[in-house]
Amino acid sequence: GENVEQHPSTLSVQEGDSAVIKCTYSDSASNYFPWYKQELGKRPQLIIDIRSNVGEKKDQRIAVTLNKTAKHFSLHITETQPEDSAVYFCAASIDNYGQNFVFGPGTRLSVLP
Amino acid sequence: DVKVTQSSRYLVKRTGEKVFLECVQDMDHENMFWYRQDPGLGLRLIYFSYDVKMKEKGDIPEGYSVSREKKERFSLILESASTNQTSMYLCASSDGSTNEKLFFGSGTQLSVL
Numbered sequence: 150g151e152n153v154e155q156h157p158s159t160l161s162v163q164e165g166d167s168a169v170i171k172c173t174y175s176d177s178a179s180n181y182f183p184w185y186k187q188e189l190g191k192r193p194q195l196i197i198d199i200r201s202n203v204g205e206k207k208d209q210r211i212a213v214t215l216n217k218t219a220k221h222f223s224l225h226i227t228e229t230q231p232e233d234s235a236v237y238f239c240a241a242s243i244d245n246y247g248q249n250f251v252f253g254p255g256t257r258l259s260v261l262p
Numbered sequence: 263d264v265k266v267t268q269s270s271r272y273l274v275k276r277t278g279e280k281v282f283l284e285c286v287q288d289m290d291h292e293n294m295f296w297y298r299q300d301p302g303l304g305l306r307l308i309y310f311s312y313d314v315k316m317k318e319k320g321d322i323p324e325g326y327s328v329s330r331e332k333k334e335r336f337s338l339i340l341e342s343a344s345t346n347q348t349s350m351y352l353c354a355s356s357d358g359s360t361n362e363k364l365f366f367g368s369g370t371q372l373s374v375l
Contacts, residue, residue, distance in 0.1 A: 150321075155304075158302070181362055183362070183363070183364075185364070191368075192266075192352070192366040192367060192368050192369060193305070193352070193364075193366050194366070195363050195364065198362075198363075238304055238305060240305075242362070248293055248312070248356065248358060248362060249295075249307070249310060250307075250364075251307075251321075252297075252304040252305040252306070253304055254302055254303055254304040255302075255304050
């Protein structure tokens with residue numbers, strides 16, 4: 150079955166710097182890769198996603214890149230702000246409809262003022 | 263806005279008790295999921311359902327069962343709670359037909375003593 154690894158497990162950056170979180174997956178059939186953000190004490194929320202027919206997607210300060218050959222995808226946050234501090238989870242779809250996922254273990258991002 | 267409501271935010275139970283965790287969504291979503299969240303392990307899928315009366319095992323179904331008698335409600339049942347089931351439980355739903363985005367509930371922190 151699908152296995153998703155995520156690195157690093159914790160990440161501290163200075164406000165204004167960039168942050169990069171990397172995930173690898175094992176099943177080449179996976180075709181949909183969402184990223185969820187969970188602020189302290191709150192529910193996870195989707196922040197960006199990418200499908201296998203696209204190499205990169207951007208939404209303001211957030212971008213995701215996908216390398217299908219190498220089976221890895223990354224989240225890039227530029228100009229980090231204190232409100233970016235949270236746990237970030239990557240995920241990979243495990244069915245043909247993209248309705249079910251395996252999640253990575255999460256990365257705790259701390260943005261230091 | 264989609265609302266996924268979990269009946270309890272915090273729950274304390276004794277070993278051997280039968281525990282019911284309730285989840286209700288108000289957007290007529292087809293798919294509903296139960297995840298368990300533990301530090302360093304991310305979100306692990308316990309059970310999911312793509313339709314009323316339908317249920318499928320996820321990655322860690324042992325010790326759990328589910329019920330989906332109505333489309334909007336998905337219940338997680340711990341037949342005989344054990345201390346290793348102390349965890350944060352997250353319910354989620356998704357449209358199923360047009361959008362893979364998961365909408366999560368606020369979670370139930372279950373402590374089994």
